[in-house]
Amino acid sequence: MRYSTRIKPISYFKANAAEVLxxxxxxxxxxILTQNGEAKAVVQDIRSYEKTQETLAMLKIxxxxxxxxxxxRVRPxxxxxxxxxxxxxxxxG
Incomplete structure (x- = not known):
C-alpha cells in the first residue's frame, strides 16, 4: 500500500471532513493526519477498522x-x- 498521497495535515481534514469520510x-x-509535520492519527472506514480488529484478535488467539x-499444555x-x-x-442419562 502506498500512503504517501494519503498524508494530510489535520487542517485539511477539518476543512474537508465530509469529503474525506x-x-x-x-x-x-x-x-494519515499530521500535526506540525508529525504523523498523529490514521483515519479509516469502519469496515476496514473492524476487519483489522478481527485479524488482530485471530492472531492473538x-x-x-x-x-x-x-x-x-496440549492433549490429543x-x-x-x-x-x-x-x-x-x-x-x-
Missing amino acids: ADLNDGAEPM LALGMEDIRAG AREVFEEIKAKRRKND
Whole structure:
C-alpha cells in the first residue's frame, strides 16, 4: 500500500471532513493526519477498522495457542472428544 498521497495535515481534514469520510466509505485507503509535520492519527472506514480488529484478535488467539504448545499444555484430540462424549452421556442419562 502506498500512503504517501494519503498524508494530510489535520487542517485539511477539518476543512474537508465530509469529503474525506465519503471517500473512505467508497473504499479509499486510510488517511494519515499530521500535526506540525508529525504523523498523529490514521483515519479509516469502519469496515476496514473492524476487519483489522478481527485479524488482530485471530492472531492473538494463534499466539496463545502457540504458547500453549511450547509450554506443553496440549492433549490429543481423540482424548478431548472422548471426554466430551462422556460428559454428554452423563448429562443425557
